[in-house]
Amino acid sequence: MAASTSTGVEESGATEPEVSIASASPLDNTRFQPRASNGRFMRVVQSVEDETGLPSDRFLDREISWLQFNERVLQLAADESVPLLERARFLAIFTSNLDEFFMVRVAGLKRRIATGLAVRSASGLEPREVLEQISLVAHELQSMQSALYRDRVQPALEDEGISVVRWDELTDQERENLTWMFTDQVFPVLTPLAVDPAHPFPYISGLSLNLAITLVNPKTGKEHFARVKVPPLLPRLLHIDPPGGESALADHLQTRFVPLEEVIAAHLDMLFPGMEVLEHFTFRVTRNEDFEVEEDDAENLLAALEKELTRRRFGPPVRLEVEDDIDGHVLDMLIRELGVAQQDVYRLPKPLDLRGLNLIADLERSDLKFPAFRPQTHADLAPAETAKASDVLAVVRDKDVLLQHPYDSFSTSVQAFIEQAAADPKVLAIKQTLYRTSGDSPIVDALIDAAEAGKQVLAVVEIKARFDEQANIKWARKLEHSGVHVVYGIVGLKTHCKLSLVVRQEADGLVRYCHVGTGNYNPKTARLYEDFGLLTCDPQVGEDLTRLFNQLSGIAPRTKFKRLLVAPRSIRAGLIERIEGEIAHAAAGNGGLVQIKVNSIVDEQVIDALYRASQAGVQVDIWVRGICAVRPGVKGLSDNIRVHSNLGRFLEHSRVFVFGGAGEPEVFIGSADMMHRNLDRRVEALVRITDPRHVEELCTLLARGMSGDYTHWELADDGRWIRHTTDSEGAPLPDLQTALVEMHSKRRRKARRR
Structure with missing residues (x-):
């Protein structure tokens, strides 16, 4: 969500959000609009200039920007023009991305708040406001993901003969086969853990899937609680052999799976003989898995790091995912024993943890995947x-x-x-x-x-x-x-x-x-x-x-x-120096151009330099995959800044920097994103490209990425990401990565003919 807008609106956690997602369109691009559109987390404040002479509300919030990036991944999962198994994989990627966000970003924010070290973010939000907004948006995104899988992807998979079924949907023969498999391969691995005065509440490892079970002793009538961990080393989805054997599977007539937790739940009587199983629910915990090693105090960095890796396993919980129909008493106990706040609880429909969809995405169904792609040797080699x-x-x-x-x-x-x-x-x-x-x-x-x-x-x-x-x-x-x-x-x-x-x-x-x-x-x-x-x-x-x-x-x-810029000493300064050079070109009437392709851009000094360039008439193009704190298109601030994002089958990971040079461009590639950690706390290197062929190639690529001629997302001045999939006449836009595959193939064919 935008930190603020040019009309003097700033985000806050002061009011209840208005739900703006239509059930028929769970991926509505208007979700991150300011008060005029949905009123989410807004309060009117006086927009003022700070010591830089620029508006104090000029930065978008980095954490919400990251969540918007993951929403773009979700939009790919919803896109019916994307092959079906790739859509399933994007759902799994969304889950993995969000897991890491909680383990690192949310965990770090909570730790800083708890220790009193958290400060107001560059977007102007207090730490607790950021945490509240993360909770709001993350809850909404996870609900959208579940609905997308249940209502659109799962039915589409079933239409193609790929099903994930419940235990009660199996035939008697299938249950018998799975019972034999459970007894032979799963039961010996399981460790049921009871909770009573002699058995304290067990440690729940991060990202593990668990069954919370309520039992009753039929002789005494006393209720008990137990936990069973779903073994992470076993396949999450168990394949159900087709009635016709392997030949039927080869014909793709039917490919059916049952979740491992369903099979375990159906055999709880084997784990607790003599007890009556009342209810069972799945739950999942995300823990703080970030840590820091005090290198100055560590005589042996390797040993210190290994010690911290052991501690990582026991980081405090930062999120609890539970079935949406979980019993209230069971949920209360999980909240109490794990020490999580109510806002950290995510009630979701089964199945939890959609990373398991990677197993489905890996199926040998070329008709439901991106066309086969095999990297080829570079034309020069x-x-x-x-x-x-x-x-x-x-x-x-x-x-x-x-x-x-x-x-x-x-x-x-x-x-x-x-x-x-x-x-x-x-x-x-x-x-x-x-x-x-x-x-x-x-x-x-x-x-x-x-x-x-x-x-x-x-x-x-x-x-x-x-x-x-x-x-x-x-x-x-x-x-x-x-x-x-x-x-x-x-x-x-x-x-x-x-x-x-x-x-x-x-x-x-x-x-x-x-x-x-x-x-x-x-x-x-x-x-x-x-x-x-x-x-x-x-x-x-x-x-x-x-x-x-x-x-x-x-x-x-x-x-x-000579040809390198190296962080932490010279990348930020070197890039800002070249941005200032483009400002000088513009002032001399020679135009000015800055083009940047990165994974993330949040560094305030670099962004402020880009704002000054825009105000001087320099055209600034930013092609970003993930986080972006820049607010483009704001009158008087960033009129000449455009921000695009391209996501697809390949993860856009390169960093490229182009400075127009009044017709003699200066181009760099390298490892650094425009983030504090990259520019201040890492050794990064950018190399200047000098071969005219390569300079032209990189300039052409960035021009393509910003042209609007391919499917892309565009960042609006209020922080919304707007997806463009058709041209002005309604014709579908091509995919840039597909075009690059063909471009490189043509280059190789041409080289072979020489």
Whole structure:
């Protein structure tokens, strides 16, 4: 929701909200309008200028903006032009996104309020007002998700022969089969836990699905309460064999599932023999899973982090999801024992936790999915695809290569670059940052091979990458044991930059080959995330990366760079300096253009610079996937600012910055979003693109993304996101990602003909 509007309206938790969602249209785009439309959390205040000379109500609230992003994911699940199984997956993604939001953002806000450290947000809201608004919007969104699944997606799945059924909808034979399976595979895993004076209320792990059960002893008439955890390592949805066996399944005549919790509930008598089961209800708890390690006080960062990971499991609850028909006494006990507030309780229809829909989305039904897509080798690297190991390096020696994943294959570009360097006897050293990587990472294996071959190998492993800490600790130790020099970056800063440096002995001396990217060195996510990467052996970039790696592994606080901007020292200042340059171009009558593609933009200093640019006549285009605190199109403030968002089958993840330069554009790509954590508390790197081909390619992409010629969302000045799916004549707009798939395919076909 917008923090305020140009008419002097600011959000508050002072009044009861008016429900503006029509039941026939659960994803109404007008949900985040100000008082004139729905009156949600508004109070009239005097809009004033602050010390910057800009209106004090110029920032949208970041937490509500994030919830709006997740609503856009929900809109994709509701879009009937999206293949059905992909819609089911978007419902699962919505759940996963919201889980993490509560575990981190809501948990952090609650912790700051409890400790008295919370301050008014940049949007002007008090911490408790933000928490109230989060609760209101999150309740509404989860109800919308449940209704969307129940009323639209589930019936559509059933029309295609894919059903999730209840136990009482099964045939006698199906129940018998499932009873045998339960006895053999599920029953031995379950641990029923009673609650009485001898058995205290059990610990409920975060995001686990549980059964709350009321029992009565038929001899004494005394009621009891018990809890059974649904085993997370077993499939959430159990497949029901079709009457005709596997042949019927292969024909897609009927694919039926029953939730695991339904099967457990049907066999509670086996868990509590001699007791009478009165009622059972499912519930789910979300806990605070964020934490901080005081690095200055930690002699061993690895040991300190492992200790904090153990504590994470016992973080306080921040959300309780329950069945909407749960008994009041059972709910009261859960609230009391878990210590949650009423506003933290989410009453929802069964089934809870729609992450289980990923199992359905994974079904082999190509007719219900996006068309098959296989990344192809970049046109510049295609001739080297099947040649000997050093060919990728040979191509990079000849020219820079700008990659865009997943359209360009990661495995035949970045992965091959590192693997070939590891196997090349002329390569003397490899230096690499690792923020997130896959569990069976070929990148890690290549670094180990290089170290075992006697090469100098440095791995800067960010073991504090949220929710990947345990995996990164594992890989850090594996690398260390193989002779790789492993460091954890600079105390107090996360190392988020995406860098690889290869030093090779050649006839004319040492040559440094570099990769600077916007995405992680993760072959799995590289097939799903949209990212850019630059392969180059430009001496300036090589020198910059050498200095930056020395800074990360040693002590070099005053390092200077030529083609890189590096946070926390120079990214914010460097970008603002270039925005000011565009203001100067506009003042001189040469126009002015700033285009930014990021995941999130909330940094007030950068946003204020963009507001000043807009006031000076500079055209400002922002292409953002997630959070956006910018208020575009406000008269006198941001008339020349446009904000678009594009979501689709690939997760838009790249960061690109274009400055018009009065016809000579300056373009950067890199790892940094426009957030405080990226610009102040992380080591980030942006590299300037110098090849005219690549400058044109990136400028063209951003122009496409902001053109309005493709399906997109547009941010209005009052904080609403408006979806555009048709042109002015009502014709459907094409999908940008689909267009990019075809564009890259044409480029490769053209390269093969040369």
